[in-house]
Amino acid sequence: MPATRLLIAMTLACVLCGCGQMANQEISTHTPVGSDPMEKWSRSCSLCHINGIGGAPRVGDSEDWAPRLAQGDEVLLTHTVEGFNNMPPLGYCMDCERSDFVTLIKFMSSGLRP
Numbered sequence: 001m002p003a004t005r006l007l008i009a010m011t012l013a014c015v016l017c018g019c020g021q022m023a024n025q026e027i028s029t030h031t032p033v034g035s036d037p038m039e040k041w042s043r044s045c046s047l048c049h050i051n052g053i054g055g056a057p058r059v060g061d062s063e064d065w066a067p068r069l070a071q072g073d074e075v076l077l078t079h080t081v082e083g084f085n086n087m088p089p090l091g092y093c094m095d096c097e098r099s100d101f102v103t104l105i106k107f108m109s110s111g112l113r114p
């Protein structure tokens with residue numbers, strides 16, 4: 001159930017970056033389901049990026065993301081769209097736009113909810 005996964009992810013992201021205030025604050029900003037990038041995240045990227053399945057960099061884990069970010073945004077975007085080793089093309093998000101991927105990558109690498 002996506003809502004549960006989202007909650008787990010938020011909790012995890014919070015524990016990982018040690019900012020207890022963040023979740024409560026961010027959750028109040030509501031966007032309609034469908035256009036909400038977090039809804040897309042919770043039914044696609046979260047499947048692997050919460051627990052690091054297959055070696056996926058974990059959401060909000062700055063150590064996991066540091067070497068990825070060092071490659072630059074363009075490389076990350078290309079690897080997301082075209083796939084990269086165990087990372088499937090489009091990350092299972094068939095209705096994601098490029099701008100969604102940018103938002104989702106930013107979210108995962110920072111742990112900050114869009």
Ligand code: HEC
Pocket residue numbers: 041044045046047048049053054055056057068071075076077079080084085086087088090091092093096101104105
């Ligand atoms: C089936 C599991 C799976 C799903 C679903 C998934 N990923 Fe990944 N992702 C991975 C794995 C595994 C890696 C690590 C690949 C490697 O470095 O060999 C990865 C790596 C990445 C990277 C880093 C690429 C790099 O160049 O270092 C980005 C960015 C990324 N994923 C974004 C996403 C986004 C955005 C989504 C959702 C739209 C998503 N992923 C969904 C498994 C997944």
